[in-house]
Amino acid sequence: MAHQLAGKRVAALIADGFEQAELTEPKRALEEAGAQVDIVSPKDGEVRGWNHTEWGDRVTVNRTLDQAQAGDYDALLLPGGVMNPDRLRTNPAAVQFAKAFATSGKPIAVICHGPWTLVEADVVRGVRMTSWPSVKTDLINAGAQWVDEEVVVDGGIVSSRKPDDIPAFNRKMIEEIAEGRHQRRKAS
Numbered sequence: 137m138a139h140q141l142a143g144k145r146v147a148a149l150i151a152d153g154f155e156q157a158e159l160t161e162p163k164r165a166l167e168e169a170g171a172q173v174d175i176v177s178p179k180d181g182e183v184r185g186w187n188h189t190e191w192g193d194r195v196t197v198n199r200t201l202d203q204a205q206a207g208d209y210d211a212l213l214l215p216g217g218v219m220n221p222d223r224l225r226t227n228p229a230a231v232q233f234a235k236a237f238a239t240s241g242k243p244i245a246v247i248c249h250g251p252w253t254l255v256e257a258d259v260v261r262g263v264r265m266t267s268w269p270s271v272k273t274d275l276i277n278a279g280a281q282w283v284d285e286e287v288v289v290d291g292g293i294v295s296s297r298k299p300d301d302i303p304a305f306n307r308k309m310i311e312e313i314a315e316g317r318h319q320r321r322k323a324s
Contacts, residue, residue: 140314142170147209149176149201149233149253153219156185156192157299158247162213165306171313173213174198178227186217201229206236211313216248216268225256235259241317243292245309247302251275251295264290266297292318 146166148159163173177183177197185192206212212234214221224230230253237244238259246254248268254260255271261279266288275282287296287304292312296305312318 139170141166141310144171144210144313145208146171146173146211146213146313147176147199147204147206147233148173148213148215149224149230150183150195150215151177151179151220151223151227151230152184153186153217153223154183154215155217155220155248155299156187157302158215158217158250159185159195159213160193161299161302162215162245162247162306162309165310166213166313169310169314171210174204174209176201176204176233178223178230186219201227201233204233206233206240206242209237209242210316211243211245211309212237213309214244214246214250214253216246216250218249221249221252224253231256238293241292241319243294243309243312243315243318245294245305245312247296247305248298251280254293255280260293263293264288265293265295267295268297 178201182194235257251267255278264281286301294308
């Protein structure tokens with residue numbers, strides 16, 4: 137069980153202001169399951185987290201967005217926080233990177249405000265998802281079926297609402313990544 141993701145590579149796409157626990161805890165769970173996790177960011181060097189109500193730790197970027205290719209990875213992790221996905225959804229390269237995972241059927245794990253990047257990529261139409269409550273209307277307007285549940289899985293997309301959901305999120309994320317590619321509706 138500890139090595140069920142051996143040989144799998146996961147891209148964690150983040151910008152400054154990612155919710156710290158929504159990166160560090162899933163990253164640790166993935167690595168404990170045997171996956172290699174690369175921090176991918178539009179910015180080189182370091183990216184700074186947000187820890188609930190103040191700036192948090194810095195993490196080292198393994199690959200900048202212009203160096204990363206979705207084809208090099210088996211899955212995508214999109215942590216939340218408010219600032220992080222707001223920055224990513226306005227970055228065309230970040231949106232295209234996320235869209236490439238969705239259109240190829242690769243697993244995507246997204247939590248809190250993270251779905252904003254998927255909304256911008258227009259890949260949530262018809263997908264059953266959850267999120268932080270303030271993202272509900274954005275998901276519904278983008279065609280998703282929003283539900284208020286701890287963790288939701290639909291076609292390899294794992295979504296959760298908040299840091300309290302991380303244990304359930306991690307279990308389902310690992311399960312979906314272990315399964316590999318999923319049949320998914322094509323993004324428009």
